[in-house]
Amino acid sequence: MNRKSVIEQTLAITRLNVERFGKRFPIVSMGDGKYHLTDQTNWTEGFWSGILWLSYEYSKDPALYYAAIQTVDSFRERMEAGQALDHHDIGFLYSLSAKARWIVDNDEASRLLALQAADVLMKRWRSAPQVFQAWGPEGDADNGGRIIIDCLMNLPLLYWAAEQTGDRRYAECATIHADKSRRFLVRGDDSSYHTFYFDQENGNAIRGGTAQGFQDGSTWTRGQAWGVYGFALAYRYTRDERFLETSRRLARYFLEHLPEDHVAYWDFDAPQEEGTARDSSASAIFVCGVLELLEHLPEGDPDRALLSDAVTRSMESLINSYFTAGNPDEEGFLRHGSYSVRGNSSPDDFMIWGDYFFLEALLRLEQRLPGYWYGRQA
């Protein structure tokens, strides 16, 4: 199946989904091929907005544009209501919605909304450990001073806000956080912790751990993929070579630990046996991360061939063995994603972020459309 035909089939599914979802937002399916829907209460609503913006940019279909701007209106209502904003995933939410709209049509109100979101994210900054706390209120006994690798994908909103406003504080905090992530989440063998705890009073490093992985010292594949992409984006904004090297190291580890079909199981350390769940979303994120990384590696870099080959193989496998191939009864693009196998939450289903990154990968490859993590105006 060629990539253009796959994109056309995703568009067909998305057009049906616009009707099916109405004003609600898909998150994951629960084994029946139907997305469970949310109302701006989770970390995931931006992915549907992002799918609509990408689909519009590719097709120029006004119906998709209309659906996309409606999602941004919904994000504005969420902001005005202060609803479910007390966590670090503000970057996922508002980069793919308000910032996306600004990138696509230069809408000033959307730019201001995305800047407002950056200010909300800044409230997660904790001065003693010098990190963005992922979850829970300041001083929280379990989550105070705790970071997670996923947060690297929230940082681009801050770098962009620094560019837009000239206020370097956004970028400085983002870079300190990225560097702490590099030093404490990434291990010497290039694997990663999902989360790390710092003492919230004195900032001392305490220990690594997991929330969604197999065990504390294991490597949760989606976390590793967030790291590949997040460090490559940190490099794009900072030009700090250490971030580029970290992205490369994580990418090499990821591809060297893939099973035969080049799509990741849910954790690199989970016993691989009959029935072990995959996480196709981890592989879709990994492909986008590697495509970003390849933008920054010079021609002649010894890893270019290996990384390009990893993109080709993973995409071929996702398309041929995981894509729903435009079956109108199925609402997702990619089968066999896993939200939290450890928490027994949708361990083998559609994940809206898997669909988003699958489409982003297709459009990066076909049209050089890179998604909405950084502005394209410059």
Ligand code: GLY
């Ligand atoms: N950022 C949450 C997840 O990847 O499940």
